[in-house]
Amino acid sequence: MELISPTELAKEKVLAVQEYTLLAIQSVANVFRKPLYLADMVQQADLIGVGSLPIVVLIGFFTGAVLAVQSANTLQRFGSISLIGQLVSLSMVRELGPVLTGILVAGRNASGMASELGSMVVTEQIDAMRALGTDPMKKLVTPRVISTVFMLFFLTIISDFVGLAGGLMVAKVLLNLDARQYWSNAWQSLVFEDVFMGLVKPVLFGFIIATVGCYYGMTARGGTQGVGRATTQAVVTASVLIIVVNFFVTQFLMNVLKYK
Amino acid sequence: MSAPTLPLDAAATTTTDHSGIAILFEGVRLAFEENEVLRGVSFRLPLGETKALFGVAGSGKSTILKLALGLLKPDAGRIVVLGNDMTQMREEDLFELRGKIGMVFQESALFDSLTVRENVAFRLMEERGIYDPDIDRRVREALSFVELEHTVDMFPSELSGGMRRRVAIARAIITQPELLLYDSPTGGLDPVTSNTIVELIVKQRDVYKTSSLLVTHRLQDAFTMATHQFDKQANRLQELPRGQYCDVPMSFLVLRDGKVIFDGDIHQLVHTKDEYIKEYIS
Numbered sequence: 147m148e149l150i151s152p153t154e155l156a157k158e159k160v161l162a163v164q165e166y167t168l169l170a171i172q173s174v175a176n177v178f179r180k181p182l183y184l185a186d187m188v189q190q191a192d193l194i195g196v197g198s199l200p201i202v203v204l205i206g207f208f209t210g211a212v213l214a215v216q217s218a219n220t221l222q223r224f225g226s227i228s229l230i231g232q233l234v235s236l237s238m239v240r241e242l243g244p245v246l247t248g249i250l251v252a253g254r255n256a257s258g259m260a261s262e263l264g265s266m267v268v269t270e271q272i273d274a275m276r277a278l279g280t281d282p283m284k285k286l287v288t289p290r291v292i293s294t295v296f297m298l299f300f301l302t303i304i305s306d307f308v309g310l311a312g313g314l315m316v317a318k319v320l321l322n323l324d325a326r327q328y329w330s331n332a333w334q335s336l337v338f339e340d341v342f343m344g345l346v347k348p349v350l351f352g353f354i355i356a357t358v359g360c361y362y363g364m365t366a367r368g369g370t371q372g373v374g375r376a377t378t379q380a381v382v383t384a385s386v387l388i389i390v391v392n393f394f395v396t397q398f399l400m401n402v403l404k405y406k
Numbered sequence: 407m408s409a410p411t412l413p414l415d416a417a418a419t420t421t422t423d424h425s426g427i428a429i430l431f432e433g434v435r436l437a438f439e440e441n442e443v444l445r446g447v448s449f450r451l452p453l454g455e456t457k458a459l460f461g462v463a464g465s466g467k468s469t470i471l472k473l474a475l476g477l478l479k480p481d482a483g484r485i486v487v488l489g490n491d492m493t494q495m496r497e498e499d500l501f502e503l504r505g506k507i508g509m510v511f512q513e514s515a516l517f518d519s520l521t522v523r524e525n526v527a528f529r530l531m532e533e534r535g536i537y538d539p540d541i542d543r544r545v546r547e548a549l550s551f552v553e554l555e556h557t558v559d560m561f562p563s564e565l566s567g568g569m570r571r572r573v574a575i576a577r578a579i580i581t582q583p584e585l586l587l588y589d590s591p592t593g594g595l596d597p598v599t600s601n602t603i604v605e606l607i608v609k610q611r612d613v614y615k616t617s618s619l620l621v622t623h624r625l626q627d628a629f630t631m632a633t634h635q636f637d638k639q640a641n642r643l644q645e646l647p648r649g650q651y652c653d654v655p656m657s658f659l660v661l662r663d664g665k666v667i668f669d670g671d672i673h674q675l676v677h678t679k680d681e682y683i684k685e686y687i688s
Contacts (some may be wrong), residue, residue, distance in 0.1 A: 181535070266517075273477055274515035278529045278577075279505040281498070 170357045176288040186289040194255050195297030202247055206305035209242055210234055210312030218321055231331030234313035239336060239344040243306035245392055248351035251298055252384035256359035259290055260380035263363025264373035291356040298352035339403045347395060351388050358384040428453045428585050428617035429474050434483035436469060443469050445664040454655050456611050456618045458628035461661035467621040471587045474619060475509055476500040488584055508578030512589040514570040516562040523558045526577045548576040552606055568599030575606055586610065586618040592627050604630050605643050612636040625687055632656040632672040
């Protein structure tokens with residue numbers, strides 16, 4: 147393996163951040179430029195949204211269920227088992243719904259975007275597209291970013307809902323609690339700040355997933371091995387960024403919304 | 407007849423009148439990190455002429471095509487294509503200019519998730535947004551030009567290398583561009599398929615009078631182009647008598663170590679005194 151000097155490494159990293167920032171800005175700016183490629187957006191929305199639905203539902207349901215199982219023991223000790231609906235609902239809506247859905251979609255779609263675009267780069271299809279007078283940023287990147295942001299928003303709502311349903315199943319079947327009480331507890335504990343926080347996050351995470359996936363795809367070099375590397379890096383970077391950004395966004399929103 | 411050429415690597419000469427010139431390179435330099443690929447390349451391609459680019463692997467031939475298309479930007483020098491100074495243009499403005507240029511890539515670069523029909527129609531579909539009967543007619547015309555009408559609903563992976571190259575030519579010519587760039591269009595193909603491709607290139611040159619820049623490793627292909635004309639009536643290539651070679655709008659350019667070492671017609675090429683070129687063409 148070739149050794150790189152620290153200066154060169156720092157330069158490479160700064161260049162990567164610069165290129166990523168430019169791609170992210172351009173992907174948003176293209177929304178206001180024609181053509182819009184609506185058909186491509188719908189196709190991507192189907193691939194990202196409908197395609198991810200089964201795993202999001204499955205993971206959301208069992209996350210809600212395991213959350214109820216794990217917390218039941220502790221709540222019982224304090225005689226607060228009736229608060230299980232509140233605990234599941236707040237955890238799912240504020241944190242687990244957006245973060246888990248984001249990481250799942252990152253694993254499935256950031257990798258897909260990186261490998262698809264990466265293959266197009268190494269087989270000169272991106273150059274061919276530019277040669278044919280089409281801007282690959284407009285045709286390939288912007289529809290993916292818009293579709294991911296849009297679909298992740300709804301996937302998160304679905305994940306939150308099925309998570310609550312998972313908690314309900316545990317509450318009713320294993321803990322013999324009243325279903326109506328669970329639902330009203332879960333529903334009434336949610337305030338505007340919880341829902342707002344839970345719906346802002348998927349928008350940011352969707353943007354991160356699509357821009358990171360597209361960035362690694364568009365900058366893939368070195369044939370099939372390079373495409374494989376880009377795919378792995380896209381998933382790792384998108385997942386790590388989601389976790390890190392989640393912390394800062396939570397802090398920021400809590401301060402802004404004066405949340406207690 | 408071949409137009410007069412610039413003095414080799416005349417970096418200092420600046421041409422302001424671009425009429426009658428399809429491509430003009432003036433002192434173009436380009437380096438990839440430490441490796442300087444082009445070291446002051448200058449040449450011009452007059453309108454209607456085909457210029458064959460020769461040189462060993464890594465001499466910068468494909469780079470010249472990418473520069474002419476604006477896919478790469480030079481570190482220094484000037485590139486004028488169809489009257490537009492590419493070095494001064496933004497990427498957004500280049501997309502419009504590229505509509506007048508067709509490019510055939512080395513490995514065809516067909517979109518593998520699209521059918522042959524969608525590949526060939528790509529540029530027109532992008533312009534109009536829908537696949538209408540007029541686009542269908544033009545797709546069939548372009549495919550008939552390369553004799554591949556029957557592949558219209560096939561995917562690139564179902565085609566042979568030669569067929570893919572011909573589809574790439576159909577995709578490049580569908581809008582009848584003013585300039586065509588060919589990157590090793592016959593590379594890796596058998597002699598029969600290569601001859602078919604050469605015939606298509608000559609047909610495009612002689613029937614539609616399209617200017618073209620052609621990168622090739624196969625000397626015999628370029629010599630065939632320089633010594634033959636397309637007979638529209640007979641629908642095939644016809645060899646010219648030896649004295650009429652200069653009537654063919656064809657010239658040659660040889661690169662060595664990132665510099666132009668020869669730019670002239672077939673007569674000048676075969677009578678060159680340069681030992682390197684003599685060895686190269688022998």
